[in-house]
Amino acid sequence: MIYGTVLCLGDSITFGARSEYTRAYPEELAKLMTEHYDQNWSTINAGINGQTSVDILRRTFPTVGSFAGQPGAKIGCLMAGTNDSKNPDYPLDLYKDNMRQMINIFRRHDLRLLIGTLPPIKGDEMPCFFTRESNEWIQKANVVIRELADEYTLPLVDFSDMEEYLIDGVHLNYAGYLKMAHRWFKAIQEL
Numbered sequence: 001m002i003y004g005t006v007l008c009l010g011d012s013i014t015f016g017a018r019s020e021y022t023r024a025y026p027e028e029l030a031k032l033m034t035e036h037y038d039q040n041w042s043t044i045n046a047g048i049n050g051q052t053s054v055d056i057l058r059r060t061f062p063t064v065g066s067f068a069g070q071p072g073a074k075i076g077c078l079m080a081g082t083n084d085s086k087n088p089d090y091p092l093d094l095y096k097d098n099m100r101q102m103i104n105i106f107r108r109h110d111l112r113l114l115i116g117t118l119p120p121i122k123g124d125e126m127p128c129f130f131t132r133e134s135n136e137w138i139q140k141a142n143v144v145i146r147e148l149a150d151e152y153t154l155p156l157v158d159f160s161d162m163e164e165y166l167i168d169g170v171h172l173n174y175a176g177y178l179k180m181a182h183r184w185f186k187a188i189q190e191l
Helices: 025-037 053-068 082-086 092-108 131-152 174-189
Strands: 002-010 040-047 073-079 112-116
Touching (some): 002 025, 025 174, 040 053, 053 073, 053 082, 053 092, 073 092, 082 131, 092 131, 112 131
Parallel strands (some): 002 073
8 A cells, every 4th residue: 555655746857867777866765755654655756858847837737636636645846947057048037937837736736845956067068058057047046946935835955065966967876866865855754
């Protein structure tokens, strides 16, 4: 029997791109939850490579709606925006509205939501990103994420210090995804 399920919504960082063991934070989070609570927990990895915040927004309602109807649906983890930084001119007010709409969809379905900040990147290792400009955009987006967490009283999980785990300039190695899982887990414990 599954006691609880967590929906992890995001892009390739949620998906776990480049992990040496093809496991990302959602899979590790399910393991941590199951071991800690001595009950079966599952996660749904709804990360899709290459998606921007508006791409994720467009699939949030059907994804969350389908999830909310499942037995044991309890919690959502949301992290979106890294791919928006490929275009450092992407307006932050549009990004904020994309995130706000996603938050409201989770709220509409009475799910507990945690929101994560974006890790930094090393754009010189990934040609479609720009190290300085993309990181400046990510820093501003993280301010937006913090504002939304305060506004909606959402638990905030900080990943802004994950640079040492970057494997290709954008994605994390397995140790980084494991670290992310531990941070999400700690925040869930405090709900």
